[in-house]
Amino acid sequence: MTGSPDNSHDGHVARQFGPQAAAYVQSAVHAAGADLDRLETIAQALQPRHALDLGSGGGHVAYRIAGHAGAVTACDLSAEMLAAVAQVAAGRGIANVATRQAPAERLPFPDAAFDFVGCRFSAHHWLGFEAGLRESRRVLAPGSVAVFIDGMSPGRAVLDTHLQTIELLRDTSHVRDYAAAEWLGALERAGFAVKAATTDRLRMDFPTWIARMRTPDTNAAAIRALQAGASAEVRGHFGIEADGSFQLDTIFVKAIAA
Numbered sequence: 675m676t677g678s679p680d681n682s683h684d685g686h687v688a689r690q691f692g693p694q695a696a697a698y699v700q701s702a703v704h705a706a707g708a709d710l711d712r713l714e715t716i717a718q719a720l721q722p723r724h725a726l727d728l729g730s731g732g733g734h735v736a737y738r739i740a741g742h743a744g745a746v747t748a749c750d751l752s753a754e755m756l757a758a759v760a761q762v763a764a765g766r767g768i769a770n771v772a773t774r775q776a777p778a779e780r781l782p783f784p785d786a787a788f789d790f791v792g793c794r795f796s797a798h799h800w801l802g803f804e805a806g807l808r809e810s811r812r813v814l815a816p817g818s819v820a821v822f823i824d825g826m827s828p829g830r831a832v833l834d835t836h837l838q839t840i841e842l843l844r845d846t847s848h849v850r851d852y853a854a855a856e857w858l859g860a861l862e863r864a865g866f867a868v869k870a871a872t873t874d875r876l877r878m879d880f881p882t883w884i885a886r887m888r889t890p891d892t893n894a895a896a897i898r899a900l901q902a903g904a905s906a907e908v909r910g911h912f913g914i915e916a917d918g919s920f921q922l923d924t925i926f927v928k929a930i931a932a
């Protein structure tokens with residue numbers, strides 16, 4: 675069965691995120707965090723000429739980098755997200771952020787167009803994870819730095835299955851939270867040399883996590899049922915709370931375009 679463009683995965687992602695642009699601009703877990711502070715410190719030290727915020731969503735990476743870069747391009751599948759980024763940047767008097775609508779897997783930029791890439795909480799949505807990483811590498815000048823941040827699978831099968839299942843129920847455009855080993859292998863195959871990789875935990879507040887993606891009530895109830903029936907190992911690892919809030923593993927990778 676072949677889908678029309680509207681039924682494509684990328685169309686589905688854009689439909690999921692577009693109407694939620696304002697929610698992603700305001701989202702506390704996206705607008706702030708130790709990971710953003712760390713990414714900004716790296717950009718500040720490098721002072722890139724032209725940085726790419728790939729899968730920019732509400733633009734939080736772009737706003738953080740803008741003060742340390744000559745120019746920043748925020749790139750996303752969703753036109754509505756990019757309209758929100760342009761509006762926020764103008765409202766904050768940030769003049770060096772431009773927007774470009776494109777899929778990570780087919781970037782409309784020449785080879786070596788950028789000297790910094792920041793990509794935060796986007797790769798788990800990509801239809802082509804490895805293709806997006808290859809494109810990130812292609813558009814970076816050799817020796818330049820890329821920072822990838824994302825939700826991460828804990829790796830162990832029983833935990834992985836739980837995580838991917840609740841992610842898919844919450845957002846039917848979810849593809850995969852990759853495990854650390856999957857990230858490192860894919861980055862190497864894409865032509866990156868990994869300089870540092872660290873993991874962390876991020877508390878996902880269940881009511882806002884669900885509301886941000888407009889998860890249907892039936893799917894939210896299914897997630898709660900899965901959590902209620904989860905084993906001690908699963909409950910313990912994710913720190914599942916009475917209201918469904920839980921701890922998401924995250925990964926932060928600093929890599930060099932080899």
Ligand SMILES: C[S@@+](CC[C@H](N)C(=O)[O-])C[C@H]1O[C@@H](n2cnc3c(N)ncnc32)[C@H](O)[C@@H]1O
Binds near residue numbers: 698705728750779
């Ligand atoms: C959770 S939001 C990003 C959050 C943002 N980077 C931040 O730090 O707040 C995920 C974004 O990835 C975008 N996205 C998903 N798949 C994509 C793809 N294949 N290419 C480009 N953008 C994509 C979505 O449209 C969405 O705006």
